Amino acid sequence: MEEGNKFVERVAKYYGxxxxxxxxxxxxxxxxxxxxxxxxxxxxxxVLCVWMTPWTATRVVSPTMNFWRRFKK
Structure with missing residues (x-):
């Protein structure tokens, strides 16, 4: 226990x-x-990440990719 406390004190001191x-x-x-x-x-x-993947792909990723494709042309 004492070693753990010393370790925490060293880490705390390192990170300020x-x-x-x-x-x-x-x-x-x-x-x-x-x-x-x-x-x-x-x-x-x-579970939330898997559930939100289709929505994110259609609402965020696809419009962004379409924007960049139009921007490159």
Whole structure:
């Protein structure tokens, strides 16, 4: 646990994060929780991406490509 706290303090110092008064263990818990939330939401993100692909292709990609084709000519 002590090594983890030291690591967090080094990373925080490197990136310029202010950890004055923050407990290293609490910081580790926050980082682990945010990582877990992001990983738990991954399936939802994948489903949304697959679901939105046809709309994005027809509404965004195709008009953009048509614009560039006309612009080149």
């Amino acid at each position: 994060w202010n950890l004055e008064g923050a407990d290293g263990a609490r910081m580790m818990l926050n980082m682990a929780t945010s990582y877990a939330v992001v990983k738990a939401l991954m399936p939802l993100r994948l």
